[in-house]
Amino acid sequence: MDRNMEEFAIIDNYLCIRMPGEVDHHGAASIRECADRLILDDKVKNIVFDFEDTTFMDSSGLGIIIGRYRKISCFGGKVYAINTNERIGRLLKASGMSSIIEILA
Amino acid sequence: MEKECAKREVTQGMENQICVEFDAISENEGLARVIIAAFLSRIDPTVDQVEDVKMAVSEAVTNAIIHGYGEKGGRVVMTAKLSCDGELAVDIIDKGVGIEDIGQAMQPLFTTGADKERSGMGFAFMEAFMDRLEVESSPNEGTCVHMWKSFITGQIASQPILQAAVWNRSGRV
Numbered sequence: 001m002d003r004n005m006e007e008f009a010i011i012d013n014y015l016c017i018r019m020p021g022e023v024d025h026h027g028a029a030s031i032r033e034c035a036d037r038l039i040l041d042d043k044v045k046n047i048v049f050d051f052e053d054t055t056f057m058d059s060s061g062l063g064i065i066i067g068r069y070r071k072i073s074c075f076g077g078k079v080y081a082i083n084t085n086e087r088i089g090r091l092l093k094a095s096g097m098s099s100i101i102e103i104l105a
Numbered sequence: 106m107e108k109e110c111a112k113r114e115v116t117q118g119m120e121n122q123i124c125v126e127f128d129a130i131s132e133n134e135g136l137a138r139v140i141i142a143a144f145l146s147r148i149d150p151t152v153d154q155v156e157d158v159k160m161a162v163s164e165a166v167t168n169a170i171i172h173g174y175g176e177k178g179g180r181v182v183m184t185a186k187l188s189c190d191g192e193l194a195v196d197i198i199d200k201g202v203g204i205e206d207i208g209q210a211m212q213p214l215f216t217t218g219a220d221k222e223r224s225g226m227g228f229a230f231m232e233a234f235m236d237r238l239e240v241e242s243s244p245n246e247g248t249c250v251h252m253w254k255s256f257i258t259g260q261i262a263s264q265p266i267l268q269a270a271v272w273n274r275s276g277r278v
Contacts (some may be wrong), residue, residue, distance in 0.1 A: 022138075025167040026131035032222065056138070056156070058163040059226040067222040087156060094233075095226060 008034055013045035019054045023061040031064055036071065045077045052083035062095055069100050080104060121147070122186040129170045129179040129199065137166045137183055141195065144185050148256050157234040158193065158254060164227040165197035165250045171218060173201025173248055191256040195235075200247040207240050 007018040015038055020027050038044060047068050051057075069079045079101040081092055089105050092098060123144055127133045138159040145155055162183070169181045182198040204210045211232075216225035232238045235252040242248040 022135060024131075024134050024163055025171065026134050028222075056159065056163075058160055058167065059224045059230055060167065062224040062226060063222040066224060087153070095224075 008038055010038065010042050010044060013043055014048050015039065015042075015044040015046070016048045016050060018050045018052070019057075019061075021053050021055055023054055023057040023064070025058075025060040028060045028064055032067060035064075035068055039068070039071055045072065045075065046080070047072060047077065048080045048082055050082050051085065051088055054088060055085065057088050057091065059095075062092075062097060065092075065097060065101060073100070078102065120187065120189055122184065124182065124184045126180055126182045129174045129181050129201075131167075131170060131176075133181070134163055134166050134170070137162050137181075140183070141185060144187070145193065145256075148187060148191060150256055154254070154256060158195070161231045161234045161252055161254075162195060162197065164230050165195075165252070168227050168250070169197055169199035169201065169248065171221070171223070173199035173203075175202065193254045193256060195252045195254075197250045197252075198247065199249075203244040203246050203248055204240070204242040205244055207242055211240065 007020075009016045009018075015035065017031065017035055019031070023031075035047070039047075049065060065079060065081070072079070080103075081088075081097075081101055082104045084092065084103060084105050086105075089103055092101070092103050097103075121144075123140075125137075125140055127136065141158055141162045142155050145158060166181060166183070170176060173179070173181075179199065179201060182196075184196045184198070186194045188194070209215055211228040212225075213229040214225040216223045219225075228238070228240070231250065231252060235254045237253040239251040240248065241251070
């Protein structure tokens with residue numbers, strides 16, 4: 001169940017991941033696997049999660065972000081969340097994610 | 106039947122209850138969210154209220170699938186009840202492994218699924234997005250998560266104003 005690789009792009013040393021409309025446990029595994037493959041294969045330093053299409057996210061989404069943060073932060077990489085709608089922005093802030101990632105609405 | 110209809114007008118919103126049973130596969134997490142959102146649509150909730158309930162249901166169903174059944178399949182039952190006074194009660198029931206220590210399981214950031222990158226925020230989210238949460242569980246028998254949320258504030262805000270406008274016949278409040 002591979003995700004469409006168009007949802008993943010590497011620009012300079014940034015891995016950009018276009019998140020699906022609904023981020024839950026169901027889709028989490030494939031996002032994780034694809035992202036981790038790219039983190040290993042290429043010289044990815046930072047990760048950008050693009051939430052433009054996302055209308056729903058539960059705690060599985062936090063798991064994805066925390067997991068990727070752990071993988072790249074030890075090499076000085078940063079994690080960004082962009083295009084978050086009001087609700088997802090609020091969720092990331094309320095759950096304390098804003099202390100480890102940068103949220104750009 | 107006629108009597109039933111008359112009663113419906115008086116109480117302004119009859120009690121309604123659903124019970125859905127589905128396979129414990131991750132695909133059905135989205136289904137459970139869609140069902141609960143559709144079930145709520147009758148009482149005209151706000152977008153935020155619907156999203157709160159969808160979030161809590163998603164967490165509880167995901168817990169049943171991952172922790173209750175260890176992703177090996179089984180059946181999850183979701184019951185939802187809307188009472189006349191606009192309170193939603195949702196139960197998510199599994200017949201999985203159960204929880205040894207409910208207090209520990211409900212601690213924010215506690216997880217037995219760290220290898221699967223679970224955030225340990227499931228119960229915390231259910232508590233945060235619903236009004237009330239109760240968990241019943243016995244090892245090897247299963248888990249039942251009860252959640253409640255009141256939608257009464259929306260009704261209070263809109264209905265008296267409308268009624269007042271009708272009563273004073275001016276159309277103004």
